[in-house]
Amino acid sequence: MDAALSPQEKAAVEVAGRVLDATAQQDEDLEGISLVRSDGRRVALVESTVGEQRELGLPHLRRESDMRWTAPARWWWLVTVSDFRCLSRVRDVLPVAARACEAHGVTTPAELPVPVTAAVPDLHWLVHMAPVHLAGHPEKLDEPATVSVKPGHSRAPADMATVVPALEQWVVTGQAARALAKLARRRADERHLYLTVDYTGLAPDAFDALVRADGVPEEPLRDRGDISHLWVAPVFGRRVLLWSHQDGWSRHEPYPTAVALGRQQYQLGQLQRGML
DSSP states (O other), X not given: OOTTSOHHHHHHHHHHHHHHTEEEEOOTTOSSEEEEETTSOEEEEEEEEESOOTTOOHHHHTTSSOEEEOOOSSEEEXXXXXXXXXXXXXXXXXXXXXXXXHHHTOSSGGGSOHHHHHHOHHXXXXXXXXXXXXXXXXXXXXXXXXXXXXXXXXXXXXXXXXXXXXXXXXXXXXXHHHHHHHHHTOOSSEEEEEEEEOTTTSOHHHHHHHHHOOSOOSSOOOOOXXXXXEEEEESSSSOEEEEETTTEEEEEOOSOOHHHHHHHHHHHHHHHTTOO
16 A cells, blocks of 8 residues: 555545455556456545544554544543543543643542632533543553543434534535545546544534444435545544445444454464465
């Protein structure tokens, strides 16, 4: 795979290739990514990241590791979340909470003195209302914070009906126009727009639904002549949505399981040793 591709583009190629049973091919016009399906159909693929692009590493995009955030203080911090609607606020509050905890020698905001949490509204929210758990580890220093998904349900159900309106709002942005123009210049049998959706990119309810809700949106996308397929890949969870003119919405889980990843790593090690 081309080393010049961004982590998001590399992940897009891998996911689309698995779902479509297609192989990547060098694109002669250098306008993006090309895939070739097993029946010979040529796919033009353009990736666009919806939201901030900071801290999106390829291991996380491949689901080989949890997301990493820049170290908020000295200790290593584990952020466990079950409702993604609050994630952006948690990201902003984390440095304040981590420094307060480290200054008081406690490993979670719930152990902070009451006057401290009462005096800072964000800390009060984090302790009493946010569906998030923070745990500091003083034995491990200067490591990025780790963000993991908590199994189970949050306090409010996720609503897949929020997804299509949020996508329609994004499609009229300047970023979308640039991606669509790039895709329109491609010569291919199919034109695929692949959205890597960060938690800052869509309305919080829509992002939470992409990660947690069951099924697919009931509402179709507005018919567009400039794309044949739309991929929606949130940066958390193991689900990817795919819309096409012909088939409508479908849901896929293209990321290797932990067992498969272990097998791949073993085989890679054997290849490097010349044993396969």
